[in-house]
Amino acid sequence: MSTQTDLNVRILSYVDALNEAVEQEMELDENVFVIGLNVDDHKGIQGTTQGLLEKFGSERVMDTPLSEDAITGICIGSAMAGMRPIHVHIRMDFLLLCMNQLINMAAKAHYMYGGQTKVPMVARSIIGKSWGQGAQHSQGLHSMFMHVPGLKVVAPTNAYDAKGCMMAAIRDNNPVIFVEHRLLYSTDAPVPVDPYIVDFGNARVVGEGSDITLVGISYMLIECLAARDLLSEVGISAEVIDPVSLMPLDIDSIASSAKRTGKLLVVDNAWTTAGAGAEIVAAVCEQASLSSVGRMGYASTTCPTTPTLEKLFYPNAASIATRAFSMVRPKEKQWKPDVEPILPHEVAFRGPF
């Protein structure tokens, strides 16, 4: 990395990285616009849209009625006419109101109409966790979208990828489901000032290791990294991979790591049944013979609000480390780390949403 580039890199939060990506793309392309409930209010979607109204005006930063179905269709129609809408949802759960338009129209239009139209749009959605997010503010629904040809799905886990993936998503000529996690908002990373693209379909090794491959999706990547630290204390070397984009999915990089370690544990920020973890494990097993594979994710129940039960709902660094230990050393008795680390992002988030 040259000195010149280094000068243009500063530490930025996930929130500010998203904000900067959208602002820069709006400056570069007047067809880009932001639409969604409260995108123009004083909170600016936790700051991710703050200041955009003042800079670009209400024609390009549009508040909406609570009509997610129609607004999604309106995004699709405007995209067919050459615009590049970014539709913002304060929680991913609200994407369920958009399913008809996203799956029956957005995903299919380019194909079904023989290439006569394109739908370049971004649906931003935030997964919630803790502080009583509960049944309807905590769902990770990305696998539903991965299932449908025509959609792209990305879930950046750090500020650098947040900016690069957002710029790529806006420039993409296809509908992109952009999966954010509320607890990642307080994380920060070195982020270049200048516009840049993080291409979809490239998984990233974020921690090297030789005994087991851990794949962490969305916020679970952070938990996997913490689990890696716990495992190193007992002499287990875990490789941690961030898929970054889920559709397209860089299965080759994950398989290549898993072939080397012989063991694969995918930890999803969602339920395991028919989930992204199931897909990753299956796709890897189609090309590699592994000694041990596993999936972790939300408990197979609805997310409760009370903290005592909610704690049991999610995998965490300790439970991931325990599972990985049993896969690496199946003959040894079950091991648990002495302390269950509490990650700073969990502490940072104090609600309400």
Added chain:
Amino acid sequence: MSVKCPDPEMLARVYYSLRLIRRTEEEIARIYPSDKIKSPVHLSIGQESVSVGVCDVLEKNDIMSATYRGHAAYLAKGGNLNQMFAELYGKGTGGAGGKAGSMHLIDMKAGVLGMSAVVGTTIPVAAGYALALKRENLGRVTVCFFGDGATEEGVFSETLNFASLHNLPILFVCENNGFAIHSPLSNRWAKEALCERVSTYSISTHEISDGDVFAIRQTAKAALNAIRSGEGPQFMECKTYRWREHVGPGEDYDEDYRSRDELTFWQKNDPLTTTAKMLTDLKRQAIDIDIEKKIAEAVKFAEDSPWPDSKELFSHVYAD
């Protein structure tokens, strides 16, 4: 409202369009039993005047959105006939290369947005296009056709509200044929007051109850003028009648959901017949001959066209 002495050029144009649609669909119905058209066809026969009346007053670069019962609107807006037949035949020369069939016709060159088989889905998409046209600010408008069933979908009300709120250049046209597949309005609407409901969104509404093509045309013309002068969306409810079965080439009056008596009124007032009578025999015959020639050419084009290449299965999944 009826126009006694329409302008001869306009009359010829309207008759041409009505006749082209009727004959095209009769030809589709004739070919259908041969199984050469492997696509569910929802024929517009009997409903042509709504599409024709509205599209006659559109500019070429205006945008039109329609439904899976969309042959009439497609042709009325100037959609390519050869590509339409080829599309129905599933051939590679179809407008969408055989991936659309009858229910998803599209011809962007003619301003025909892609149609949809999921009722109501095209309504917000048309409004989204109108949002882009508003920003373009060149006076173009979008016309959005849909059936009475679509007005029951939540997205219809959502879109009306948004379109009115943002003063979008869009003309909503409900083709009310009284049936959702086979369910009558009486099973579906608490009150038959569609225009009244729509007007609460501060949208001007217009109701045409008899399918009169000139009344529809005149109403659409005034509505489009209002839209182009910045008055925001307008709404038309056009009562009409589907002469054939919901899907497929035949009639279904021997089923117990409707009687042939209902058809009699609409057949007596068929705009195709009334406009034909307003033309001289010479003029009408010239048009009829031209239409038969065009349809024969289109059918031949479809029959002679190659099937899509197998690699097309995976083209256009994602846009470059």
